[in-house]
Amino acid sequence: MDVxxxxxxxxxxxxxxEVLDAVSEVLDSQVCIGGPxxxxxxxxxxxxxxxxxxxxxxxxxxxxxxSLMALEVGPGDEVITTPFTFFATAGSVARLGAKxxxxxxxxxxxxxxxxxxxxxxxxxxxxxxxxxLFGQMCDLDPIMEIxxxxxxxxxxxxxxxxxxxxxxRKAGSIGTCGCFSFFPSKNLGGAGDGGMIVTNDEKLxxxxxxxxxxxxxxxxxxxxxxxxFRLDPIQAAILLVKLPHLEEWSxxxxxxxxxxxxLFAGSSVRTPYIRPECVSIFNQYAILVEDRxxxxxxxxxxxxxxxIYYPVPLHLQECFTAMVPPGLSLPxxxxxxxxxxxxPIYPELTPAMIECVADSVLRVASRRDDTFGTV
Numbered sequence: 283m284d285v286x287x288x289x290x291x292x293x294x295x296x297x298x299x300e301v302l303d304a305v306s307e308v309l310d311s312q313v314c315i316g317g318p319x320x321x322x323x324x325x326x327x328x329x330x331x332x333x334x335x336x337x338x339x340x341x342x343x344x345x346x347x348x349s350l351m352a353l354e355v356g357p358g359d360e361v362i363t364t365p366f367t368f369f370a371t372a373g374s375v376a377r378l379g380a381k382x383x384x385x386x387x388x389x390x391x392x393x394x395x396x397x398x399x400x401x402x403x404x405x406x407x408x409x410x411x412x413x414x415l416f417g418q419m420c421d422l423d424p425i426m427e428i429x430x431x432x433x434x435x436x437x438x439x440x441x442x443x444x445x446x447x448x449x450x451r452k453a454g455s456i457g458t459c460g461c462f463s464f465f466p467s468k469n470l471g472g473a474g475d476g477g478m479i480v481t482n483d484e485k486l487x488x489x490x491x492x493x494x495x496x497x498x499x500x501x502x503x504x505x506x507x508x509x510x511f512r513l514d515p516i517q518a519a520i521l522l523v524k525l526p527h528l529e530e531w532s533x534x535x536x537x538x539x540x541x542x543x544x545l546f547a548g549s550s551v552r553t554p555y556i557r558p559e560c561v562s563i564f565n566q567y568a569i570l571v572e573d574r575x576x577x578x579x580x581x582x583x584x585x586x587x588x589x590i591y592y593p594v595p596l597h598l599q600e601c602f603t604a605m606v607p608p609g610l611s612l613p614x615x616x617x618x619x620x621x622x623x624x625x626p627i628y629p630e631l632t633p634a635m636i637e638c639v640a641d642s643v644l645r646v647a648s649r650r651d652d653t654f655g656t657v
Contacts, residue, residue: 342463
């Protein structure tokens with residue numbers, strides 16, 4: 283049985299006509315920049331995130347960039363973050379002339395380890411960017427306590443975790459601001475790039491509104507040097523169609539993850555650890571195995587799609603060489619990157635498809651007897 287890593291066509295089939303109607307409505311109106319669809323989506327994303335304000339932007343990357351700009355992060359500043367994340371987290375910092383300072387991850391969740399943050403704070407530290415990886419929020423209470431003690435901003439990179447919770451609180455609602463991505467593979471994905479920033483800080487919100495539109499207000503009068511970070515109303519219209527399905531889709535991913543957990547129980551496969559105070563939306567289901575190359579090859583032969591998130595941690599990437607202390611070792615991130623593999627988890631999977639994936643994984647793992655040890 284062929285099982286792709288992600289099947290966006292299966293999701294689209296269920297909302298196809300609604301999406302086409304929504305897109306047609308925008309095109310008929312010819313309101314192609316801003317407009318009521320963007321405003322409505324902002325209002326609804328703020329509401330489901332338990333935040334007062336939301337700013338639609340052009341991508342999850344630009345959500346991070348706009349947030350950093352609004353917080354006036356620039357040359358000479360340092361921002362503490364994780365090396366085990368998508369490039370945009372640290373790339374947005376570096377684009378502004380600031381320095382990403384990498385802290386190793388927790389061996390259980392693969393999220394930023396709060397216990398290692400304080401040792402990396404200097405007089406130049408301006409912010410912390412915890413990443414809610416794979417749909418699970420970071421352990422934010424100790425991070426926020428450190429931030430308060432040192433007067434640091436906290437930007438929640440929640441690109442993979444919209445509506446995830448930590449101690450009953452929503453992703454994006456705890457830090458200074460939170461950033462979402464609507465990349466098509468996300469739980470709430472558009473038909474292209476899109477993003478959103480949420481915050482409870484009114485002054486920061488007003489500044490972000492300026493920054494996403496070249497810093498102008500009124501038109502042709504520029505109060506700040508901003509960028510073109512506007513969310514396309516066609517994307518907003520598509521996302522408004524999908525938004526009512528988000529909880530159902532995320533619950534489907536949790537159901538699929540639970541089936542995987544049962545099927546892998548007692549095996550050599552290390553399954554995702556979800557902290558008891560967290561509710562994950564499982565944007566990815568990432569396992570650890572000792573011989574990843576053999577597993578990838580075996581699953582490929584079986585017609586099963588996989589992906590490595592992430593093969594090289596950011597502190598070892600060539601583009602950050604000049605910003606990283608020579609010989610920096612972040613052993614948990616480095617070991618996880620060598621053994622992690624994401625399996626199909628999208629909500630349209632059937633129980634039979636999940637069983638097929640798990641059986642294929644276990645056949646390879648048991649054949650090699652490659653029990654995964656501690657990280």
